[in-house]
Amino acid sequence: MIATPSETEGTDFVEWASSLGDGVFVLIEVYADESGTHDPTGRQPGSEAAIVAGFAATMDDWKPFCIDWQRILTGYRAPYFHFRQWRDAEVVARTNRKPSKDFDRNPYRDWSLEKLKAFAVELAKVAGSGNKLIVKNPVDTKTIYESKLKGNNTGIDDPYKWCVKGFFRHYSSIVGTERAPWKRMPVKFIFDDPPPKEKQWRGAIVDAYEDYRGEHPRTTFAFGNKLDPQMLPLQAADMLAYRTRFIAGKWIGEETSGAWKELDIPLFKPLFAYMERHKAEVIREYLSGGYRYDPRRRPK
Secondary structure, three states: OOOOOOHHHHHHHHHHHOEOOOOOEOOEEEEEEEEOOOOOOOOOOOOOOEEEEEEEEEHHHHHHHHHHHHHHHHHOOOOOOOHHHHHHHHHHHHHOOOOOOOHHHOOOOOOOHHHHHHHHHHHHHHHOOOOOEEEEEEEOHHHHHHHHHOOOOOOOOOHHHHHHHHHHHHHHHHHHHHOHHHHHOOEEEEEEOOOOOOHHHHHHHHHHHHHHHHHOOOEEEEEEOOOOHHHHHHHHHHHHHHHHHHHHHHHHOOOOOOOOHHHHHHHOHHHHHHHHHOHHHHHHHHHOOOOOOOOOOOOO
16 A cells, blocks of 8 residues: 655655756746657557657756656546556547457556546646646647658758757746746756656657757756655646647647646646736737647748
8 A cells, every 4th residue: 555645745746856966046947748758650540749848947846846746646646647548548438449458457447437647637637736837848740741742841850850959949938927026046957767668759749958058057857757655746747748639639630629728727836827917918829829830931
């Protein structure tokens, strides 16, 4: 049986995450994950839109998050949250589809549909709570690839690096408008460690960070494993990235199915708050094409 989470567990997390490695105390942590990065051409299902997304928060906010997240895991007797495995179990429970060959290792394999949904919604409420910022940058991978096939000069050699560079730019931009005092604080970026087969994605992250660090030296970077108990915020980033990529893929295909307001509203609460404060800017961005790639618009 998993032990009940305590204040000590939250303290352990803060102690682990609090140093840049050079004696500088970290005040901001950004946990990020990706989704849809398994095919840079965007032709494979689920790769039409690549996304890197995550949450930024102060150390004071991450401590209660970890306690609340672990409390839910413990209550459901779940070792961790992983959206892909959750989704596999949800489809099997909802449609009676034949399980995949590795389904016997899925921690949610015996759960009912009702339990699966309640579990995800409770976690979403914790993920979107507190004083967090959502940092994200999707890229319309499929459109970029198809534009190149037509001979258009997209100005984008590597869509994945462009995606991650946009993520770092978005962090600086949203901090500037929403959390101005954070601009002077040391920050640590933690990305979920990609599997070995995704060398292009891993390289894109490293290269984009090195470019960013050249202009922002009070930052550091690390890879982490979202299944590690010390990396609970990466599980929230996994939920955010998966759900954002799913929605973006629907928009690219001009579909409207798949809405799940019980999960999306609490999960994207920080984003909705930002949109409410900046209605004009949001409408302007939407009217100019939003996140979707337009070959006539050169990337910044």
